Amino acid sequence: KQEVTQIPAALSVPEGENLVLNCSFTDSAIYNLQWFRQDPGKGLTSLLLIQSSQREQTSGRLNASLDKSSGRSTLYIAASQPGDSATYLCAVPPENTGNQFYFGTGTSLTVIP
Amino acid sequence: AAGVIQSPRHLIKEKRETATLKCYPIPRHDTVYWYQQGPGQDPQFLISFYEKMQSDKGSIPDRFSAQQFSDYHSELNMSSLELGDSALYFCASSAGPNNEQFFGPGTRLTVL
Numbered sequence: 001k002q003e004v005t006q007i008p009a010a011l012s013v014p015e016g017e018n019l020v021l022n023c024s025f026t027d028s029a030i031y032n033l034q035w036f037r038q039d040p041g042k043g044l045t046s047l048l049l050i051q052s053s054q055r056e057q058t059s060g061r062l063n064a065s066l067d068k069s070s071g072r073s074t075l076y077i078a079a080s081q082p083g084d085s086a087t088y089l090c091a092v093p094p095e096n097t098g099n100q101f102y103f104g105t106g107t108s109l110t111v112i113p
Numbered sequence: 114a115a116g117v118i119q120s121p122r123h124l125i126k127e128k129r130e131t132a133t134l135k136c137y138p139i140p141r142h143d144t145v146y147w148y149q150q151g152p153g154q155d156p157q158f159l160i161s162f163y164e165k166m167q168s169d170k171g172s173i174p175d176r177f178s179a180q181q182f183s184d185y186h187s188e189l190n191m192s193s194l195e196l197g198d199s200a201l202y203f204c205a206s207s208a209g210p211n212n213e214q215f216f217g218p219g220t221r222l223t224v225l
Contacts (some may be wrong), residue, residue, distance in 0.1 A: 043216050045216070046213060103157075
């Protein structure tokens with residue numbers, strides 16, 4: 001079974017800093033990888049989707065990279081803002097179905113004003 | 114833009130009761146997924162449907178069943194509720210399998 005791990009589990013940074021969140025997965029046979037943010041008690045907001053054939057995706061201040069062979073993805077957040085405070089989850093579906101997601105353990109980010 | 118709609122948003126039930134959760138996907142999305150997120154846990158995949166047929170099955174208890182209807186909305190039926198079923202239940206939809214999944218706001222189920 002795919003295992004997805006995110007490091008660090010929690011991160012606290014001052015406003016304006018650039019930061020990197022890490023995601024690793026044990027089975028490199030993935031269809032794609034998706035990053036989400038989740039506010040406390042709320043739903044999941046899709047941030048970025050990287051197809052298995054891609055190396056990176058960018059959306060505004062967010063940049064996600066994927067190294068499928070080594071089982072790693074990073075989410076880079078530039079010029080962090082207090083509104084970025086949330087839990088960030090990465091998720092991967094297995095290559096054979098692409099349907100069900102295996103979610104990472106999440107990184108809880110706090111951006112201090 | 115239209116998003117995934119889930120109803121109800123909150124539900125309180127007693128043990129051994131039955132609950133039905135509804136999910137309305139984004140228009141023109143034909144694939145629906147159900148996830149369960151316990152307190153402090155990451156979401157766990159339950160079941161998915163594509164074009165009204167079950168496409169994948171995860172850790173869904175036998176007490177739960179689900180279906181997708183002709184208008185692509187989906188319902189998750191949960192019977193003989195247990196205290197451990199208390200969780201946030203998410204529905205997600207995509208335009209076909211293997212594509213980006215968009216999540217609804219979730220239904221918070223509390224079993225007393």
